Amino acid sequence: MRRDFDALVAEAEAEPTEGWDFSWFEGRATEQRPSWGYQRLMGERMARATAALDVQTGGGEVLAGIPRYAPSTVATEGWPPNVEAATRLLHPRGVVVVACPDEPALPFADGAFDLVVCRHPVTVHWAEIARILAPGGTYLAQHVGPASVFELVEYFLGPQPREVRESRHEDHDRAGAEAAGLDVVDLRTERLRMEFLDIGAIVYFLRKVVWMVPGFTVDAHRERLRELHELIEDEGPFVAHSSRILVEARRPE
Numbered sequence: 001m002r003r004d005f006d007a008l009v010a011e012a013e014a015e016p017t018e019g020w021d022f023s024w025f026e027g028r029a030t031e032q033r034p035s036w037g038y039q040r041l042m043g044e045r046m047a048r049a050t051a052a053l054d055v056q057t058g059g060g061e062v063l064a065g066i067p068r069y070a071p072s073t074v075a076t077e078g079w080p081p082n083v084e085a086a087t088r089l090l091h092p093r094g095v096v097v098v099a100c101p102d103e104p105a106l107p108f109a110d111g112a113f114d115l116v117v118c119r120h121p122v123t124v125h126w127a128e129i130a131r132i133l134a135p136g137g138t139y140l141a142q143h144v145g146p147a148s149v150f151e152l153v154e155y156f157l158g159p160q161p162r163e164v165r166e167s168r169h170e171d172h173d174r175a176g177a178e179a180a181g182l183d184v185v186d187l188r189t190e191r192l193r194m195e196f197l198d199i200g201a202i203v204y205f206l207r208k209v210v211w212m213v214p215g216f217t218v219d220a221h222r223e224r225l226r227e228l229h230e231l232i233e234d235e236g237p238f239v240a241h242s243s244r245i246l247v248e249a250r251r252p253e
Contacts, residue, residue: 005229008200017208018081019059028201032192038142049115060086078102104128126180133251145243177249186248195237199229
């Protein structure tokens with residue numbers, strides 16, 4: 001049975017986008033997970049830390065899913081709807097949420113944390129991370145890698161130049177960390193299969209991950225969306241590939 005384009009799109013447009021809870025995609029999209037298990041690694045490091053910071057926490061969902069926190073644990077977030085969501089989720093767990101822009105300078109003293117974590121930062125300010133890490137402290141993060149989900153990006157925007165496709169290359173992470181005086185102790189990259197099972201999943205994804213197709217609206221892209229809907233209905237899921245980087249860097253003693 002063919003599904004109705006307008007109904008799927010309307011449903012996706014009505015769904016709130018705050019936070020990083022992706023449960024709405026269940027049964028509508030799938031994504032492979034990196035082999036290293038970032039949340040598990042975060043939980044292991046957090047259990048051994050004394051003061052920890054989660055930068056750009058989103059709605060706090062990843063941090064909320066670990067079993068044990070450092071005695072002093074703080075999260076930052078810059079987007080007001082996410083600040084509210086993270087506060088509701090993390091305050092009952094004893095985590096302080098600080099509303100601040102995702103840019104230097106972070107409102108913390110030099111050497112304030114022995115662990116800084118971050119999952120999918122929009123930008124990485126290496127000098128600021130190095131500043132707030134205590135000697136011997138660790139930055140553990142999962143970054144978005146190069147050309148992530150570009151099958152979808154280029155469907156709407158057309159072929160992207162090499163400098164755009166490689167703007168999040170892992171070599172940039174290594175160079176940035178080392179320029180800030182950090183030692184890179186682990187750096188891994190994986191490309192992971194994604195499947196979008198209906199056009200609603202694509203609309204919601206592009207509304208939620210706003211930097212994929214900047215300025216995306218249904219009205220501006222309705223004809224391309226309709227064509228993609230027909231393609232999915234005729235041929236099956238739209239397949240793309242996310243790109244993920246595991247970064248662990250340490251401030252020398």
